[in-house]
Amino acid sequence: MDWEYLQPVTIRFGNGTIKDIRMTAEEYGYQNGLLVCDSFFLQNGLAETILSENEGILTGIYGDISPNPDVTEVDACADMIRKNKHGFLVALGGGSSMDCAKAAGSICLTNDSIRKYHGTGETMPMEHLPLIAVPTTAGTGSEVTCVSVLTDHENGKKSPIVSNGFYPSIAIIDPELTYSMPPKVTASTGIDVLCHALEGYWSVGHQPVCDALAFHACQLVFRYLKRAYLNGEDREAREKMAEASVIAGMAFTLPKTTASHACSFPLTNLYHIPHGEACGLTIDYFARINAEAENKRLEKMAVKLGFSDVEEMADAIHDLKEDLGLRNDLKDLNLAEEQVKELVQISRHPNLYNNPVDITDEMLYEMYESFL
Ligand SMILES: NC(=O)c1ccc[n+]([C@@H]2O[C@H](COP(=O)([O-])OP(=O)(O)OC[C@H]3O[C@@H](n4cnc5c(N)ncnc54)[C@H](O)[C@@H]3O)[C@@H](O)[C@H]2O)c1
Ligand SMILES: [Zn+2]
Numbered sequence: 001m002d003w004e005y006l007q008p009v010t011i012r013f014g015n016g017t018i019k020d021i022r023m024t025a026e027e028y029g030y031q032n033g034l035l036v037c038d039s040f041f042l043q044n045g046l047a048e049t050i051l052s053e054n055e056g057i058l059t060g061i062y063g064d065i066s067p068n069p070d071v072t073e074v075d076a077c078a079d080m081i082r083k084n085k086h087g088f089l090v091a092l093g094g095g096s097s098m099d100c101a102k103a104a105g106s107i108c109l110t111n112d113s114i115r116k117y118h119g120t121g122e123t124m125p126m127e128h129l130p131l132i133a134v135p136t137t138a139g140t141g142s143e144v145t146c147v148s149v150l151t152d153h154e155n156g157k158k159s160p161i162v163s164n165g166f167y168p169s170i171a172i173i174d175p176e177l178t179y180s181m182p183p184k185v186t187a188s189t190g191i192d193v194l195c196h197a198l199e200g201y202w203s204v205g206h207q208p209v210c211d212a213l214a215f216h217a218c219q220l221v222f223r224y225l226k227r228a229y230l231n232g233e234d235r236e237a238r239e240k241m242a243e244a245s246v247i248a249g250m251a252f253t254l255p256k257t258t259a260s261h262a263c264s265f266p267l268t269n270l271y272h273i274p275h276g277e278a279c280g281l282t283i284d285y286f287a288r289i290n291a292e293a294e295n296k297r298l299e300k301m302a303v304k305l306g307f308s309d310v311e312e313m314a315d316a317i318h319d320l321k322e323d324l325g326l327r328n329d330l331k332d333l334n335l336a337e338e339q340v341k342e343l344v345q346i347s348r349h350p351n352l353y354n355n356p357v358d359i360t361d362e363m364l365y366e367m368y369e370s371f372l
Helices: 017-028 039-043 046-053 071-084 095-107 183-202 208-230 235-252 259-271 275-290 293-304 310-323 337-347 350-354 361-370
Strands: 010-013 033-037 058-062 088-093 131-135 147-152 157-162 170-173
Touching: 010 017, 010 235, 017 046, 017 131, 017 170, 033 039, 033 046, 033 071, 033 095, 039 046, 039 088, 046 058, 046 088, 058 071, 071 095, 071 147, 088 095, 095 131, 095 147, 131 235, 157 259, 170 235, 183 208, 183 235, 183 259, 183 275, 183 293, 183 310, 208 235, 208 293, 208 310, 259 275, 259 337, 259 350, 275 293, 275 310, 275 361, 293 310, 337 361
Parallel strands: 010 170, 033 058, 033 088, 088 131, 131 170
Antiparallel strands: 147 157
């Protein structure tokens, strides 16, 4: 088996490391930075605090970012960067803020709209501003990935853009920043970590380094997610989930995600189910489907994780979602036949082809029917 592993992001991990922004920027010679942040941190005052603690280094804030960031937000952020000639970016927030910053940090060096590259197959230019990524959810792992997932609400399109230019320069991972996540966000983002690890592991693009990372991340999620959900100030659980998130990010960025992420896009776009919860809905279903693939390699993972087989692991995931208040069905949506067909059709996203078992429309239809 041939494989290649690459991880160009410097990772600084630890409680209180948010204070390292100044030192990091000075070390790398970054100047005139823009803080690109989740609106939650504008409201709770952290964005202003960071700006004043980094006076002379950070010179502005862009905070107009919604969950599942829109292409227009990326363009607006890029306009601000061009106008103020910012030299680097600090992204503070979950996947939405980091993904917006990644795309804006590239597109600002062109005269284009990000729409030119979103779901069009057009290759993103490699040039980009340096980015310090500071995650505040334990979820996407976007701080170490070369992916920016954007939504074009006007054209009903959610799709990842992949570019080596999207790797942040540095990830500063401060678990304390995740304490303010409400339980619902902890649950949804935490189950996303499990999806990244499992999908990275069973992807047709799997490879040994990412397999090892995926196993480590899965182990941590099974041990600590429920604790973090039940008590957001459980220091150990928050730290271990932050560790799981970044490690799962490294586990999936090269092998890529598969069927659960493919199905999540229409579930989020059409029915506003948060990203992690949407991925989590189908993860145990696809675990069962993928159990036999490639000489039962998922079975080996399940057994190493302490389960007797894939069925027992899938049951445990189902129960975990129940305990976290995450959905295991779509009953409340009262979907009509036409809507199920639409879900099937839009789930046929490129990520579906990374799944180790070919997923037919009939299989997707049967799966969605089982959720009704
Ligand atoms: N780039 C990647 O590699 C990658 C991977 C997976 C998913 N994604 C994308 O990332 C996005 C989801 O990101 P996410 O799950 O991190 O959520 P998010 O960034 O959309 O944030 C979800 C909600 O939590 C709030 N929030 C975030 N951090 C908080 C904190 N510490 N305290 C209180 N509230 C907080 C936000 O305000 C928001 O309302 C989706 O668009 C998804 O498709 C990207
Ligand atoms: Zn995800």
